[in-house]
Amino acid sequence: MRYPTYSFLDVQAAIVGPGGAVPLSGVEAGVAEEGITIEPSGDKNTMLVGADGSFMHSLHADKSATVTVRLLKTSTVNALLQNMYNYQTTTSSNHGRNTIVIRDVARGDTITCYGCAFARAQGPAYAKAGGTVQWTFHCGRVEAQLGIGIPEI
DSSP: OOOOOOOGGGEEEEEEETTEEEEOSSTTTOEEEEEEEEEESSOSEEEEEOTTSOEEEEEOOOOOEEEEEEEETTOTHHHHHHHHHHHHTSOTTTTTOEEEEEEETTTTEEEEEEEEEEEEEOOOOOOSSOOEEEEEEEEEEEEEEOOOOOOOO
């Protein structure tokens, strides 16, 4: 019998690149409720329909995506990412060379993102409530393998 259970506590994520190796999950990471998302940059297919109703599909080789990491304002990971951002945006030789790996160890999911670049650094915000800080990365290639959960023992 499978147990349909999910917990962010089972997610392990990190970014590695010039200027640092930073955890993006774990008790001390301060990940916001909205968590981490991976959004493909474009469609995998284009369909063209002719005047007579015939159609053609075009499969695209695009494996790029945008990864967004949302952290609590008080997370110490913000400072680590800001340091990486500052270092990597001083020269093109450091830019776009990050790898982000996200694993759900209970489900068996592994998402590996190659050729990742900081898309932007969120400007600081100071308000009544601390809020979140959002880090956006453009990733050239994403390889995903979704698991089916832990097999019964």
